[in-house]
Amino acid sequence: MIIASQANGMKQVLIIVLLAAFSGAVSGQSVESPNYGLKSPLTAEIVRVDFNADATVVWMTVMSDINNAWFCIDRNTFLVRPDGMKIKLTGLKGLPYCPATHKFKRPGEKAAFSLTFPPTGMLPWFSIVEECMGGCLSFRGIVTDASLNNRLNEAFALSGSGNNMAAYHIYEEIIAETDSLNLGIEGSVYTSLIMLDRSMGRHETARQWYNRMMTSDTPDLKLYLENLKRQGAEY
Structure with a gap:
């Protein structure tokens, strides 16, 4: 009787685990308020990214x-994958397709919208x-890794509060771990380190980081160099 009870208990646990795994696969994975490198327009923000079985949906606002x-x-x-493959938009909610326009009533007003793409699976x-x-x-x-997002948030907060060296050390660690x-x-x-x-x-240290970035196969390198130039950083 004890053995049977244990076996039944194990079956119940296994069923629960499988149901949980299946539920996770169906519902997909979400990333809240992810970090990103460059953006346009400056008043746009990403609220959430949903990697679902039937679609990848990016929820945004623009002010x-x-x-x-x-x-x-x-x-x-397009959603552009790390390998450069472009996946075309298939659905839009909250804003019209051009040439129709959403007209804002006043400065400071926000519009929420979502972009839907074919399913991509979880992307790095x-x-x-x-x-x-x-x-x-x-x-x-756009960053999808939770740990990396948390560390970037910490560095931004430290830099914003004037604790530049603490932020600097986090950025150094991130580059050391992810450069390759x-x-x-x-x-x-x-850019933050520079x-x-x-x-x-x-x-001189800023110049060294600049030179290292130039030889590190940084994605969208030209755009980041242009951004640095606009800030007066050119070597």
Whole structure:
């Protein structure tokens, strides 16, 4: 009787585990407020990314920062995988496709919307790129790893509170651990190290990080170099 009871108990546990695993597979995985490298427009934000069995959905907001602002999404909007493969947008909610437009009533107003793509499975990172004539939506190097997102959040918070060296050490650790992986966020981490060194008057160290970034196969390297140039950092 004891053996039978244990066996039945084990079966129940196994069934529960399998149901939980199946439920997770069906519901997919979500990433809340992921970090990213470069973005456009500056008032756009990513709220959540859902990697579901039937679709990958990116939930976003965009805010008006001027009077008479408007926004729309071009049908030529893509999710770009780490290998460079472009996956075309298949669904849009909350905003119209161009040339129709969503007109904001006042500065500070936000519009929430979602972009739906064919299923990609969980990706280590990806980008969103709208191909249009101007003012295009773009998020480069979206981070999906929870641990890396937490460390980046910690570094941003430390830097924002004036604790630059503590933030600097976190960025150093991230580069040491991920440089060979060529993650999409790499250019942003290098940029943070360069700009922190410059703010502390350590221009030679900033130059060394710049040179290392130039030879590290950083994704979207040209865009990050242009971004550094706009901030006055060019070597």
